[in-house]
Amino acid sequence: MSAGLYLAQRLTAVVLAFAVAVHLVTIVYAVRGGLNAGDILARTTGNVAFLAFYVVFVAAAAIHAPIGLRSVLREWTAWRGRSLDLAMLGVAAVIAVMGLRAAFAVYSA
Numbered sequence: 001m002s003a004g005l006y007l008a009q010r011l012t013a014v015v016l017a018f019a020v021a022v023h024l025v026t027i028v029y030a031v032r033g034g035l036n037a038g039d040i041l042a043r044t045t046g047n048v049a050f051l052a053f054y055v056v057f058v059a060a061a062a063i064h065a066p067i068g069l070r071s072v073l074r075e076w077t078a079w080r081g082r083s084l085d086l087a088m089l090g091v092a093a094v095i096a097v098m099g100l101r102a103a104f105a106v107y108s109a
Contacts, residue, residue: 001067009067012060015057016060023057041106045107047107051107054099054106058100062093063092065091065092069088070084070085
């Protein structure tokens, strides 16, 4: 793994550790507080802080996961080269599109 990929994965790991913790605490708070889907949407619709948090969360996941998957595939298979890199860019794009679509859907509900 190149130094740039190594650094990108480690930095996104820090972001993801924080984001996952906040996300899980928020879920526990919502469930224990008795909030239903309508209550949650009422709090997230139009909330720029919510949107910004999840855009950063999605970006970190879209960078972090394909780098790790690339490393696993290189270790466990004979897949190397440009095709692997392009496939991982595709994985990153799918994660980014799906995650951003979900975040914007909840933001604009």
